[in-house]
Amino acid sequence: MFFKIAVRNIRAYKKRSIITVILLACTTALLVFATAYMDGSHERMIRSSVEIYPGYVQITHRDFRDSPSLENLIFDAGQVTAALADLPGIAVLTPRYESFVLFAAGNKAVGGMLTGIDPAKEGRVSRLWESRKQGEYLEETDSALVYMGSELARRLKVGVNDEVAFVGTGADYSFSADTLRVKGIFRTGLFDFDNRAAFVAKSYLDRVMGAENYATHFIVLPARPEEAAELAAAIGERLGPEYEAASWRQTMAGLVQAMRVDTIFGYITLGIIFIVIFFVVMIYTMLAVSARLREIGILRAVGTEPGQVWRMLVMESVLLALVSVVAGGLIGGSLAYYFKLHPIVFSGFEEQFKQYGLAMTDMPTAFAPLVIVRDMALMFVLSVAATLYPIHKVNGYRPIEAMHHV
Amino acid sequence: MVFPPRLARADEAAEIIKKVEDNLNGRSAVLKIAMIIKTSRATRTMKMESFSVGSEKSFIKITYPGKDYGITFLKINDAMWQYVPRIEKIIKIPASMMLQSWMGTDFSNDDLVRESSISRDYTAKILSQSDTAYEIELLPQPEAAVVWGKLVMGVAKPELLPQSVRYYDEEGVLVRILEYTEVKRLGDRLYPSRWVMLPQDKEKYGNQTIIEITEATFDVEIDEEYFSKRALQRFSE
Amino acid sequence: MFRITCRIAWASLARRGSRSLLVVLMIAMSLWGLLFLEGIYDGMTEQMISNAIRSDSGQISLFAAGYRQDPDLDRLISQTEEVGRLLDNDRRVRSHVQRLRQDGLAATAHYARSVTVFGVDLGAERAHGRLDRYLIAGAYDFGDRKKGVLLGARLADKLKVKIGGKLIVSAQNSAQEVAGVALTITGIVRANNMALDEAAVFIDMDKARELFMTPTGVSQICVILQDEQDIAALRQELQQRFPDLEVLRWDEIYPALLQGRVMMKGFNLVMSLLIFGVAGLGIFGVMVVSVLERLREFGIMLAIGTSFSRVRQIIFTESFILGATGYLAGSLLGGATLVYFYHHGLDLTVFSQGLQEFGMDAITYAVIRPQYFLTAFGAVMLATLVSVLIPLRLLKKSNPIEAINKV
Structure with missing residues (x-):
């Protein structure tokens, strides 16, 4: 039952749903692709330095x-x-x-x-x-x-x-x-x-x-x-x-360690982007649910339990998140797959690469379905978590308050 | 009685070292040498002829084994060249190779180049003496470019021939031992005919390089021609 | 008039307190993260460049023609005095040093390694590249009799030597003979410049002249300028003045470092665009909703004769307050973080092996540039203003009367 209501609501608030989905899907795609790039380039670097001679x-x-x-x-x-x-x-x-x-x-x-x-x-x-x-x-x-x-x-x-x-x-x-x-x-x-x-x-x-x-x-x-x-x-x-x-x-212990440092910084960078996205999702959910305060107030007034409202709203965000994450995963995954076959070429950066013991400038991405699913799961949890506070806040209003809220 | 005894002894030690060097090198020397190199895996023999004037100039020609026949070395003061007939080339040994092993022996190129500059590079002191030998401590001069922290040389009396040299690093760890044995009459003098280098470093412990002097003539005129780069090729035949 | 606008804007923001707070927090957090990344990443790149410049290339290096192809004591800069005088009198030059170098061998009783011997003047090097700061053990001194030697950290490890130990340094001199000198190890330096740490042996310039038998001439003259801007001009002047010398910029000697810098700039740009793009989207959503929610309110204002430009002003002001507050909070937070890392550095000693392998310092000190804050301010303002344009269009298109009657 919650599922049907949630789907109906998502349809009803089309604009908000679309923006949220686009945002989350893009972020998921970014995460999936960034991870694929990082892993791919590290593997390439290691392969390259290992395979030149050692x-x-x-x-x-x-x-x-x-x-x-x-x-x-x-x-x-x-x-x-x-x-x-x-x-x-x-x-x-x-x-x-x-x-x-x-x-x-x-x-x-x-x-x-x-x-x-x-x-x-x-x-x-x-x-x-x-x-x-x-x-x-x-x-x-x-x-x-x-x-x-x-x-x-x-x-x-x-x-x-x-x-x-x-x-x-x-x-x-x-x-x-x-x-x-x-x-x-x-x-x-x-x-x-x-x-x-x-x-x-x-x-x-x-x-x-x-x-x-x-x-x-x-x-x-x-x-x-x-x-x-x-x-x-x-x-x-x-x-x-x-x-x-x-x-x-x-x-080649030094190289291994250097790659680890690079990964850490990569995740710090992604982490900072996530914080921003987390806030944006939270803001959008906030906007969406507060626009529906009256509706929620009425639901409550006709006897719907707070727990049921809660479940309904969470179901909505779960659905949205699911759609976005799957879409994003597909986009990111196909990008990863494409750039694995057609590596990104950094021409003009030969010296920089050489300094890292690399005699190449093309960087194929890694395509690892398990890692992609992991990133998708991460994004899913993140995007659902971002909606919890606004939902909780809305649910905190008393029915009459909510109905009169403008 | 007026002189401080230590100074007297230092002078005496320096005298002894100088004599030892003279006895070993002569004014000039023509030697036939066999070198036996023993490692844990194999034993190898090389033969060579050496022509030297004092400690400044020397010319060495390998005569055995056949495949190395005619390889020649020339040392003038602190520079060293080699000629290899197989490649028909004179090669100057670069500074960075000077401490590498010479022909796979336990001697380095540098040992050959500065082989007999002990009296120049070290200050000597008699540690002890018995009826048959001196034990002399040699400390490098502050300016001398030698890697050793100290040498201890055993010198036989009364001929003043070396018996052994122990090489220590700065921390007093023994790095290698050179033994001079089998003194016999060679040319005009008594001479230690067998020298044995025993490395003490962990990595090379158990190896040894033996030098046997089979023939020797001292203090003869040696054609100056030997000590030119041209000679490397010319006397290689 | 303006005060009323502000008050109205403030009031409507306050009414949606938690929403406004979220937007402010979002901007602050994104700015904080961005500033941190920029400062640390630039710090890393600039430290690598500075290590190379200080320990070796300077910003400009002069060599005798052909020296770089085939380093030999035959190819030295002979007009040292003339170059020195010129550099001394040039206001743009902060410092310059002369070095003499030759490949050679360093040996102890146990080990020997190929090295590069540098004849240097320690005092000048201190003033020039603060070589003393790279000292990790011992003293920055060659001793009274100039018999000391400073050696690279990795070289010291490989030779297994300690401070106070004896080191025999030999090299081929100008007479083509191998000459050696006994020196005492007075210090060990780590410049995180691989070539130096691996093979450098610094000895006193006069000692080097004695050893190499080169009474005059130097191999390299390194110049550091007051202002990076002048590098190209000075280089050209020097090249014209001394056509028989090779005058090179640091990035011609270390091209990898320049590419690193370019790459880092590109990376920072992409990061900024991404973060501010997303943050702009957040502001946009809030402003759209807040305008749409208040269509009735604005309809009434317009109906009672408030001009549209006034309404626009109010909306802009709201957006501006959000942006500016977020910006202030973010800059304070980010600035404070950068100041902390500027002084204390980001310590990655745990990974020092990996970092040193690539010539990076274990501790990265953040860089703080006014430009970070200016760019960020511009970006925040742009994001806030642009995000209001569509809500305003929506407002303008909607009929105020309709709006009043709506709901």
């Missing part, structure tokens, strides 16, 4: 992260690969061998990092392949061909097909040097990385550095990146105490 899960010798010396390498890479072969959840597993060397070309000598990779697998776990700017990416069988960061190439004054020598220490501490030919040049946009890093096929580096079957670390691409931490734990268990498996949450 990887979701890193497997190292147990002491390597504290003391990255030649004593703490993985000395049996084959065994690691074998042990993890049947572990579910791993999409790609690939070893790397990193070594600090002195690069020399012409009369320039520059310190940097020479890393042996499995080119095909590496292309799936990091952005190296996609970041190619000139020349070609590496192949497994490449010997003495190097794929070099753009800034490092600039400092050494070399281009594709030029020669670069390196001098370093092999895995057995022996002397290691060779002349490489630049096969390709990459630019991830991360200055520090482009400025120091160069890559060669691991099979080749293993030969020159005496590092057959060695690795400084393994990178794991999880089948589901969001479960990286669980996967790292599972890998750790499988490999035993001699190894350490750390997810990006550990290897």
Whole structure:
């Protein structure tokens, strides 16, 4: 019965209903979209910085992260690969061998990092392949061909097909040097990385550095990146105490924290908008119910209980809120979905993004139905709550008072 | 009786150190050296020839293993270059690499560059002496660019040859020990033919680098040609 | 006349007390929130910019041509005196410092790291960028014999050193030899400028000249002006005067920071529009209803000869009183909050690891700009006035006589 009356009343006060619905729907859409944007951009930022090079899960010798010396390498890479072969959840597993060397070309000598990779697998776990700017990416069988960061190439004054020598220490501490030919040049946009890093096929580096079957670390691409931490734990268990498996949450703790700060500020910002909306809804309800004071007075005079009036009015606001929240959720949700497929592009802000370790400017939103429903529920509670005070106030009048109220 | 005894002893200590250095370096020296590097994983041997004049100039050529044959190093005062035949390049070792390990040994580039400047960089004091040896404390001069807090050197009497050097950090923590053993006649003098570097740092504990001097000639004329950048390539063959 | 208008307006607002109060509260709260956000966000951005300017770039930096591409002791600014004199005599310049820099190595008995060695004059740096304020341990002093060294906080962590400890700093000098010097760590600085915190070693300028064997010349001259407005003009003048030097603005050296500032401005604008848009909607609803409710009342006023402009005045005044009261309350609240955070700062030390990663301070001090209050005043007034226009149209369209007879 209350439902019918409520619907009739909503119809009767069309203007107020429409304005309230528009307002609430827009706010819901805003909240849904803002959350989707925030979550989406954070995920994008994390993905981007994780995927450029560090990887979701890193497997190292147990002491390597504290003391990255030649004593703490993985000395049996084959065994690691074998042990993890049947572990579910791993999409790609690939070893790397990193070594600090002195690069020399012409009369320039520059310190940097020479890393042996499995080119095909590496292309799936990091952005190296996609970041190619000139020349070609590496192949497994490449010997003495190097794929070099753009800034490092600039400092050494070399281009594709030029020669670069390196001098370093092999895995057995022996002397290691060779002349490489630049096969390709990459630019991830991360200055520090482009400025120091160069890559060669691991099979080749293993030969020159005496590092057959060695690795400084393994990178794991999880089948589901969001479960990286669980996967790292599972890998750790499988490999035993001699190894350490750390997810990006550990290897990039600072980034994780920065995203958290950003989220907090995002919610503070949204919170302030909500306060304003809360007041507006309250004001509109106030206006609506006080315009109907006489009607309410009459209802009361003919014997309607205050509780019944209360229920009737609350039912109205519940219905309005429901309609608005659903509409807003749909709008916000479809926006989130649209911008997930067609990311927002911040051209002209490359430097700002780079500073955050990001080499991209497009920000897809996240589309997570559960989060959308959560935001809708939040808005629903908020908008119903905003009407309670005015309803309570109106209901406080005595029938005669209310009837005579102008 | 007039002189304060400590001053006398300090002078005496400085004298001893100077003599030890002279005995070790000679006016000039041509050495054949084998270096054995032991880590928890492997043992590796290198052989080389070294030509030096005092402590200012030296030229080193690797002769073994074959793949490293002909790598040469030149040190003049505080600068260091290396030549690698495989890449046909002379590379100047930049400042930022000076404290890196030299050829994977427990010696740094810097050890080679300032190897025998103890008498210049430290003030010496005799801590104790027995019939067979002195124990001398070496404190860095305030101006000296050395990382150590203190060295303690054992010197054998009466030849004044080093027995060991213990390297401490500023807090008095022992960082590494260099032992000189197996004194025998080399060239015109008695000489410690086996040097062992024992790092004491947690990270490298258990490693060691052994230097064996197999042949030595002292105080001969060495062609000045060796101490030029041209020599790096020229004598690499 | 005006007093009567005000009285009528006030009376009708008072009659709907709780409604008016809600509107005032709404405006006050939205303003409060907006001021807080603007102040804190601007504080964050400006602090990052100021850290970079103070600790490194100045607002204008001069380098020898080609130095930035290939930093080398061969490429130093030689006409230091001439530049110095010019800057000294320029009224627009607040301060300037000269620095000498060279890549090198810092080492203890246990660790060694690549560093950037800066030769500086501590007194000048204090007056210039208040470098002393970045000190987190030890003393801002190189000692009597100038053998002290200040180093970046992250560098100090990595070298595991303490105040009073010995540090050997070596670098290649102008004679192409590696020269070293033994120094004592006198202080540790954290400028929240990543490059510096990670690798900077500050030593006395004369010590640096000795070490690098560069009796004259400097790598960089940093200038801070009295007024940000003059940057472009001074830069151009300097460039004309010294064509063989590279003269750069801070935002050319730290482009990310400028973009951050632009982004923040855009964000603040969107926020203001949003908040005042919604708040305007609130006022609008109240004014529509209050005009419609009183159609009869206004009908009578018009019927007894009150001019329409008078009625309009009353309605405007009502709206103005609501807006102005809300504005006053909001500005007081927001202003007080900003003053608090201006002095005490917003402490986010819990997240310091994340913040430092991106060159931000753990404590953000709010910025207070008159412009916040002016813009907000304009926006509130605009919202209140615009929100009355439609109710007035409604009133004008309705026939007063009809209105009287209505109900």
